[in-house]
Amino acid sequence: MMRILQLNLNSRARTDAVADNVLLLDYLREIVGLTGTKTGCDGGECGACTVLIDDIPRLSCLTLAASVSGRRVDTIESLAADGRLSAVQRGFHEKLGSQCGYCTPGFIMASVGLLRRNPHPSEDEICTALGSNICRCTGYVKIIEAVKYAAQLCADGLTP
């Protein structure tokens, strides 16, 4: 069955006709054309597809598009403003938190979710918050440094 989906996507109101059986991930990538959100394991294990729904990190590969009707969805494309990277993006860039880059949008959105909720996380809190994301390149050390650095940038006035 098709239905009208209305949502706030990356701070813009959108209305689309979607079938009930379309995943949020496929809606974002195939219908809207925002391919920053990645398809990884397709089974909720890797976190590459993480997006924020009402500021809470969720897996778009296990969420139905029709379920986010009336909600606010933020993807990686929402972060940079006027060509300037957000705090978390700068953290991952400058602290080398990204290598092949495939897991990075998921890690960044999980980190943004953390910093919006908790602007001064401890290292333990960072590790816990990123527990649903898998990276096969970095060994995680650089990613944790990136999020710590992003928290400092936020303290200096940048948005996560």
Add this chain to the structure above:
Amino acid sequence: MDALPQFELLRPRSLDEVIAARAAHPQSSLLGGGTDLVVNIRRGIVAPPVLIETNGVAALRAIKADERDLHIGAATTLAELAAAPEVERHYPVVAQAAAHVAGPTQRNMGTVGGNLCLDTRCIFYNQSEWWRSANNHCLKTTGTMCHVAPKSRGVCFATFSGDLAPALLALDAEIDVAGPAGRRTMPLADLYIGYARQDEPVTESNGDGKYFLSLQPGEFITAVHARNTPGLRSEYDKIRIRRSIEYPVTGVAVALRREGETLLDLRVAFTGTNPRPVRLAGTAALCGGPLDDRVFKGLDALVRDQIMAMKTTFTPGHYRRRVAGVLAGRLVQQLFEQG
């Protein structure tokens, strides 16, 4: 586009609407966070024609906890439960169990009802459709043999791995169930029938890894509740190869009461070992005296008798059973000595 099979999504706003939708669509499935059901749909394991999403039903999302009672609506997310301060204060074992489920993003999605009814899995079943079809499927779906225990003679040994069940079993929790025949309350322990007894036919009260819940067709859990027992100390811990997402080697909930040097009450429950969460039978006989070797040896004997862990990719079954015994003993010691 990697489309899912066709289904209709219903988004009721009240419990009565959920019950009516369920009655109108007997083949439907309830959709909470989707971290279990949508995975199974994507893997071609189930294809319900109708999904009924419960997240919009406020009556199913309440948490009430004080020094007398605990009440949790079935659509409460695991993250909400883990973060509820009054649950942590009065029923720590429940908050800890919720905080041990998968990883943080899964906990933002997964619900209490979904975790209590979590599908059982094994290293064979937990695979993609083409992988399973290449092996001619298995007992839990459309196949004729168990690939994990080939000598199982028709019994499925898929393992239950939900974290909340052992914690709530240790508190003697009850569940509220709604269905076509009305609403009823039953002990949580009666929900789980995955005994997987060899040489016994699978019946309504004697199931296995495939038939592991006693819910009737169309029935679903609306809430779980428990009474507080004054003086009861409780804790949950889980051993995994990796600290998040990974399936458990074993998860253990322990609740006990101590008076002076005497162990008055001991309740131990396991997950990740059998096709059902196991509340260890026979612990009452270990109470009444000090916490000495007799208790630990007795506990170990009960574990060896009742815990039946299968091999996983990383660990053989006998190792997982030993870990279960060690972790249970460790928690008993810790709680007994707690100030």
